[in-house]
Amino acid sequence: MFFFVGGTQMIPEQKYSREAQYCDRCHHTKHWILEKQRHWIALFFIPVIPYSTKYIAYCPICRNTYIITKEMYDKG
Numbered sequence: 001m002f003f004f005v006g007g008t009q010m011i012p013e014q015k016y017s018r019e020a021q022y023c024d025r026c027h028h029t030k031h032w033i034l035e036k037q038r039h040w041i042a043l044f045f046i047p048v049i050p051y052s053t054k055y056i057a058y059c060p061i062c063r064n065t066y067i068i069t070k071e072m073y074d075k076g
């Protein structure tokens with residue numbers, strides 16, 4: 001028998017955008033939340049190998065979400 005106690009884990013890092021952004025869904029201008037989502041392959045619930053990173057930005061009010069680039073995330 002082979003047991004593979006593994007899976008994937010996503011570890012988010014969040015920060016606020018430096019400048020307020022207008023949201024065309026809820027019409028508020030707020031500092032959006034920028035999120036870096038690191039996806040890891042986990043063994044026994046311990047993240048061991050990073051395999052992808054995604055960057056998103058979302059409105060803190062209605063959670064309208066956009067995919068952004070690493071450069072946009074780093075710039076804030």
Ligand SMILES: [Zn+2]
Nearest residue numbers: 023026059062
């Ligand atoms: Zn919104």
